[in-house]
Amino acid sequence: MGRSEDYDFSASNEMLLELCKLQDQEALRVLFRRHEKPVYNLLYRMLSNHEDAEEALADVFVKVWRGAGSFKGESKFTTWLFKIAANTARDFLRARMVRREVSLEDGSVSEGEVARSAAAKSIDPEDCTVREDELNRITAALDGLSEDDRLLVTLYHFQGLDYQDISEITGISANNLKVKLFRARQRLKKLCEELDGGCVENELRRSTTDSSGLRQGACEWS
Amino acid sequence: MSGPEARKVKNHLESCKTCKAFLEDELAFDMRLSAVPPVEPVNDVWALVRARTKPRRLSPAVWLVKIRSASAAAKRAAAAVAVVGVAAVMFYSLNLNEPNVAPGPATTSGADNVIAVKWSDDPLGSHREALVECLDKM
Numbered sequence: 088m089g090r091s092e093d094y095d096f097s098a099s100n101e102m103l104l105e106l107c108k109l110q111d112q113e114a115l116r117v118l119f120r121r122h123e124k125p126v127y128n129l130l131y132r133m134l135s136n137h138e139d140a141e142e143a144l145a146d147v148f149v150k151v152w153r154g155a156g157s158f159k160g161e162s163k164f165t166t167w168l169f170k171i172a173a174n175t176a177r178d179f180l181r182a183r184m185v186r187r188e189v190s191l192e193d194g195s196v197s198e199g200e201v202a203r204s205a206a207a208k209s210i211d212p213e214d215c216t217v218r219e220d221e222l223n224r225i226t227a228a229l230d231g232l233s234e235d236d237r238l239l240v241t242l243y244h245f246q247g248l249d250y251q252d253i254s255e256i257t258g259i260s261a262n263n264l265k266v267k268l269f270r271a272r273q274r275l276k277k278l279c280e281e282l283d284g285g286c287v288e289n290e291l292r293r294s295t296t297d298s299s300g301l302r303q304g305a306c307e308w309s
Numbered sequence: 310m311s312g313p314e315a316r317k318v319k320n321h322l323e324s325c326k327t328c329k330a331f332l333e334d335e336l337a338f339d340m341r342l343s344a345v346p347p348v349e350p351v352n353d354v355w356a357l358v359r360a361r362t363k364p365r366r367l368s369p370a371v372w373l374v375k376i377r378s379a380s381a382a383a384k385r386a387a388a389a390v391a392v393v394g395v396a397a398v399m400f401y402s403l404n405l406n407e408p409n410v411a412p413g414p415a416t417t418s419g420a421d422n423v424i425a426v427k428w429s430d431d432p433l434g435s436h437r438e439a440l441v442e443c444l445d446k447m
Contacts, residue, residue, distance in 0.1 A: 110365050112362060112363075120355075123354065128347045128348055132348075144350060145357040145361065148362070152358075225341075244343070245345065245347070279338075
């Protein structure tokens with residue numbers, strides 16, 4: 088006993104959380120292994136950065152460990168976990184914003200950070216080279232959304248959660264949520280179309296100036 | 310949507326090209342989003358979590374819950390270990406009741422007594438006599 092392998096894999100999340108309350112680190116390990124990927128996926132979509140997403144992932148499970156006693160069983164464990172993850176992502180985004188402001192004030196911000204910051208604030212359709220594939224384009228479009236819109240789109244489209252769960256995680260009523268999600272989705276779609284259009288236009292411009300024609304077809308999405 | 314409602318929408322879509330195009334556009338965008346592969350952590354983050362969640366002390370209650378949540382194989386293994394343990398304790402306690410080598414301080418010389426001195430709790434061991442002799446001379 089004592090090793091995670093000793094637990095029946097079907098042991099419920101709630102039972103493992105009970106063990107976490109009793110300071111059983113192996114129970115936390117099982118919970119971590121079971122949920123790290125979906126939680127990380129949410130964090131990465133929110134933070135668009137592997138380093139921050141990993142740091143946030145660790146924070147989420149430290150919060151699970153410390154806050155195991157606060158789980159009342161009124162909602163599903165996964166809903167509770169995603170709520171912690173969403174709040175952690177928000178904390179990271181706020182901290183990042185504060186760091187950026189401080190860096191800009193004292194002039195210590197690097198050119199790369201300024202470029203990333205600009206990319207996050209507004210999508211540059213001309214910048215086709217850094218968004219050569221579909222995944223990068225979706226990520227860039229997500230970056231252009233507000234924090235709340237990004238969370239809604241991520242929970243619904245990338246985590247596959249239903250309205251009820253998203254409503255519990257975000258605290259938005261189910262009817263209001265449908266409207267907000269529709270609007271967020273339309274904004275994302277528009278950003279994607281801008282990027283698609285920018286890539287196509289950029290590519291057309293390149294193909295006319297590039298006599299070798301080797302770069303033709305790099306942005307095939309239209 | 311309920312049956313009659315869905316039928317109404319379907320009928321409308323058949324006659325309205327604008328709505329049909331909008332729906333097709335939305336479905337295509339759904340497909341595009343669902344094609345985005347999930348991302349996974351680059352590094353193993355568990356080490357970071359473990360370092361930051363040191364258990365204070367494992368409560369005895371943990372063992373009760375552990376037993377409840379353990380797999381059948383683990384339960385059988387634990388039961389087998391417990392049975393072997395109890396058998397070993399019983400075996401040794403029976404052996405201890407039998408008369409063995411008489412305990413007592415080793416005061417005389419000889420191979421057997423040297424071993425007895427080594428196994429006794431006397432920290433001075435064979436130096437005791439020499440020490441007593443020195444103290445007498447003082």
